[in-house]
Amino acid sequence: MLEAAQNALRLPDLRRKIMFTIMILLIYQFTAHVSVPGVDREQLRNLFDSSQGGLLDVLNLLSGGAVRNFSIIANGVYPYITASIILQLLIPIIPRLEAIAREPGGQDKITQYTYWLAIPMAILQSVGQINIFQAQLGGGIDLIPGFGSDFLTTAAVISTMTAGTMFAIWLGERITEEGIGNGISVIIFAGIVAQVPRGVYNLLQTRFIFNLASFMILVALTVVVIVFLNEGTRRIPVQYGKRVRGRKMYGGGTQVVPLRINTAGMIPLIFAQSIIAFPAIVVSFLPQGSLGNWITDNLGNSRGFWYWTFYFLLVVGFTYFYTDVMMQNQNLAENLQRNGGFIPGIRPGRRTEEYLMRVVRRITLVGALILGGLAVMPGLMEIVISLVYGSAAAQSFSQNPANVIGPSGLIIVVGVVIDTMRQLEAQLMMRNYGGFLS
Numbered sequence: 001m002l003e004a005a006q007n008a009l010r011l012p013d014l015r016r017k018i019m020f021t022i023m024i025l026l027i028y029q030f031t032a033h034v035s036v037p038g039v040d041r042e043q044l045r046n047l048f049d050s051s052q053g054g055l056l057d058v059l060n061l062l063s064g065g066a067v068r069n070f071s072i073i074a075n076g077v078y079p080y081i082t083a084s085i086i087l088q089l090l091i092p093i094i095p096r097l098e099a100i101a102r103e104p105g106g107q108d109k110i111t112q113y114t115y116w117l118a119i120p121m122a123i124l125q126s127v128g129q130i131n132i133f134q135a136q137l138g139g140g141i142d143l144i145p146g147f148g149s150d151f152l153t154t155a156a157v158i159s160t161m162t163a164g165t166m167f168a169i170w171l172g173e174r175i176t177e178e179g180i181g182n183g184i185s186v187i188i189f190a191g192i193v194a195q196v197p198r199g200v201y202n203l204l205q206t207r208f209i210f211n212l213a214s215f216m217i218l219v220a221l222t223v224v225v226i227v228f229l230n231e232g233t234r235r236i237p238v239q240y241g242k243r244v245r246g247r248k249m250y251g252g253g254t255q256v257v258p259l260r261i262n263t264a265g266m267i268p269l270i271f272a273q274s275i276i277a278f279p280a281i282v283v284s285f286l287p288q289g290s291l292g293n294w295i296t297d298n299l300g301n302s303r304g305f306w307y308w309t310f311y312f313l314l315v316v317g318f319t320y321f322y323t324d325v326m327m328q329n330q331n332l333a334e335n336l337q338r339n340g341g342f343i344p345g346i347r348p349g350r351r352t353e354e355y356l357m358r359v360v361r362r363i364t365l366v367g368a369l370i371l372g373g374l375a376v377m378p379g380l381m382e383i384v385i386s387l388v389y390g391s392a393a394a395q396s397f398s399q400n401p402a403n404v405i406g407p408s409g410l411i412i413v414v415g416v417v418i419d420t421m422r423q424l425e426a427q428l429m430m431r432n433y434g435g436f437l438s
Helices: 002-010 012-031 041-050 055-062 078-090 095-102 106-137 151-178 183-203 208-231 267-276 278-283 290-299 305-330 332-338 350-375 377-389 391-398 401-405 407-430
Strands: 233-240 242-245 248-251 254-260
Touching: 002 012, 012 151, 012 183, 012 407, 041 106, 078 106, 078 151, 078 267, 095 106, 106 151, 151 183, 183 267, 183 407, 208 350, 208 407, 233 350, 254 350, 267 305, 267 350, 267 407, 305 332, 305 350, 305 377, 332 350, 350 377, 350 407
Parallel strands: none
Antiparallel strands: 233 254, 242 248
């Protein structure tokens, strides 16, 4: 692996891509410290000092520290992810969108529509996020003096945060086009990794040896499970018929189509993290009532039975949803038929498509349950600690700032690292070098 890394740095074009990606990530981290104009930094600091392991800490982790500074990119890239989810749900429902997605260049149009839809999503999330902060502060204290009552202040804050969101999305697209890896995923990856030192430092302030050993064991076990989950495949044998052209015979032989247990990778985690905060944002616009208070108390805090149940269901649901989307985009059955391939015992065409989808959905059940179980592992550990050591110890565990770096963040980090390594490996193999995984 070290030799492969050296080979990647020796190649001028790959070295340029790697350095470009690092430069973009540095720009993102610098931008995360540029505060929204007019924010009261003292009240913001007091709010985070009193918030222990709640929704604010989760949002701060996924934004790379931008929420703690109430930066112009405090929304991160999640408005874009929300817009992408909405469009992916609408494509099968609206025939015109489905036709656009299937025509040549249609995905570029869908991407453009996603950019446009991300703007109102960014505006909605900006206002909702400020309302959540304001509710946390309580009455009589303004996070941004004049917001909501003064038009110019309100317009300046919303436009600045929306522009910051689009800037973050633009940085991600630059990584995709000119760097290494999927830009949006790499941006989220960098935000999580940037918060690890602070979380580990807070974790080790008490019971140093025990907490360090527990943290290392938990990380090691989680990484091993994630790697096995991402690399696990079901191999479908495919036979190709022989073709005679002139006096020569082509084709023939048997190959396999690897169907991954976790086809969706870490995308369901990113989708679930984006959606789980959405109800609390919507409720912040509505008059407070019993339903609104229930949503704020149960889904607005990263703990509790309903939060972890909702999170688990979101991860499992998005795993199936994104797997179906990817299988439809790949058109495996159509490509096999076009190239003269067939699965033994299965008729080409529609029967092959149904067979592949049936197999994928069965193995995805295992992947989705494991992924969901890893995502809610902090909640399960909180329950176990409560039963063994009591509610006080469980509350102390749930309020630990390093806790939110756990399985959910690790799944995203490991998934992005594996995808990036595969891209680098493909680039090296094209140039006759050994890859990272060889």
